[in-house]
Amino acid sequence: MRETLSGVLSFCMAEWRWTVSRRLSLLIAVVAGMVPAFTALGDVVIYSNAFEGSVGAEWSMLPEGGSQWTAPPTGTTPLTQDGFLGEFGNCMVTLTLDNLPAHAEVSVAMDLFVIRSWDGNYDQDARGPDFWAYAVDSVPTDPEDPAQWDSVTTFSNWDPGTGPRQAYPLSYPVGDFPARQGASENNTLGFLFDDGGGPVVDDAVYELNTGVLPHTGGSLVITFGADHLQSLSDESWGIDDVVVTLDVPEPGAVALLTLGTLAVLRRRR
Numbered sequence: 001m002r003e004t005l006s007g008v009l010s011f012c013m014a015e016w017r018w019t020v021s022r023r024l025s026l027l028i029a030v031v032a033g034m035v036p037a038f039t040a041l042g043d044v045v046i047y048s049n050a051f052e053g054s055v056g057a058e059w060s061m062l063p064e065g066g067s068q069w070t071a072p073p074t075g076t077t078p079l080t081q082d083g084f085l086g087e088f089g090n091c092m093v094t095l096t097l098d099n100l101p102a103h104a105e106v107s108v109a110m111d112l113f114v115i116r117s118w119d120g121n122y123d124q125d126a127r128g129p130d131f132w133a134y135a136v137d138s139v140p141t142d143p144e145d146p147a148q149w150d151s152v153t154t155f156s157n158w159d160p161g162t163g164p165r166q167a168y169p170l171s172y173p174v175g176d177f178p179a180r181q182g183a184s185e186n187n188t189l190g191f192l193f194d195d196g197g198g199p200v201v202d203d204a205v206y207e208l209n210t211g212v213l214p215h216t217g218g219s220l221v222i223t224f225g226a227d228h229l230q231s232l233s234d235e236s237w238g239i240d241d242v243v244v245t246l247d248v249p250e251p252g253a254v255a256l257l258t259l260g261t262l263a264v265l266r267r268r269r
């Protein structure tokens, strides 16, 4: 990039009489030099956490029906000894990031651990539906109001052939898929559940991603929540490997464009 810049500037110094074609060539060189910088250096990981150590104040949790936000718990998966945030039941969990650099877009990726006997879309009694949701830049005042979330879905950890179906990978109540649809791992974490026939491993991992969202504010708050779950020993959830990426204009690209444009304008006078 610096070679491109110095080459452009040297060219400007050497030529006192400009033709139209030379001006066009310079403009093309400046623009061509700018594009790779924006595409190659625009995505900046502003935050990541694998929860293998202590959790910072950026994470907070509000229990169902509670009024006091507290530090969320952490755990370790029984089989893989992988640190994660949780276990959670019916509650809201927020990630708050402040002092963000100037940016135009944000995306959030994470692993969701769906633990034990989630019942998906099942709605015949109090065992379901089992809701999980997230919201970007808002904290729902009424977590049971679907309109206050960006996405509400359900998960089922039963047998995909015979068990209750789930809304994921679409939202509830539109989504109608076999249990564990879209899971990246099944029964790998080691959480045990006993449905009467003895304890068996019962969990699933989903690699979730918000996709690229328009976002320009200096602060970002992401709320995760679940509702209508049974007790923690029956069904719970956890978060791992959170990555927040911003699309940040690359300073070098902006400087190159400005210098190149100024050089062209000056020679035109």
Ligand SMILES: [Ca+2]
Pocket: 050, 051, 052, 082, 083, 084, 240, 241
């Ligand atoms: Ca981890």
Ligand SMILES: [Ca+2]
Pocket: 117, 118, 119, 127, 230, 234, 235
């Ligand atoms: Ca259950």
Ligand SMILES: [Ca+2]
Pocket: 117, 118, 119, 126, 127, 128, 129, 130, 228, 229, 230, 235
């Ligand atoms: Ca349930």
